[in-house]
Amino acid sequence: xxxxxxxxxxxxxxxxxxxxxxxxxxxxxxxxxxxxxxxxxxxxxxxxxxxxxxxxxxxxxxxxxxxxxxxxxxxxxxxxxxxxxxxxxxxxxxxxxxx
Numbered sequence: 335x336x337x338x339x340x341x342x343x344x345x346x347x348x349x350x351x352x353x354x355x356x357x358x359x360x361x362x363x364x365x366x367x368x369x370x371x372x373x374x375x376x377x378x379x380x381x382x383x384x385x386x387x388x389x390x391x392x393x394x395x396x397x398x399x400x401x402x403x404x405x406x407x408x409x410x411x412x413x414x415x416x417x418x419x420x421x422x423x424x425x426x427x428x429x430x431x432x433x
Contacts, residue, residue, distance in 0.1 A: 340364040342388075344423050359432040367391070367420035375417040380430040384408040389424025393417070402426075 336355070343350045343366055350366040361380075375394075384393070386402045393400050393408060395416040402408045410416055
């Protein structure tokens with residue numbers, strides 16, 4: 335067992351991106367963004383699962399826009415181009431899972 339802390343650091347600084355854990359073929363990244371902060375368009379060779387723990391984030395995936403909240407989970411297929419913008423101060427987990 336390993337307990338990993340992912341403290342909310344948005345009061346201390348803006349955009350915070352931290353690799354929280356890596357095991358097997360999975361990487362877990364904690365991303366914290368202030369309202370309006372963006373991550374430019376990119377893709378991943380892995381499957382990506384986005385879990386928003388708090389806040390609301392707008393994702394543009396291959397030209398389609400969706401809002402991801404704590405009530406939803408977003409799955410991205412490998413190589414899907416995407417960008418994102420925080421609509422509210424947001425704390426999310428990004429899981430990258432390779433085959």
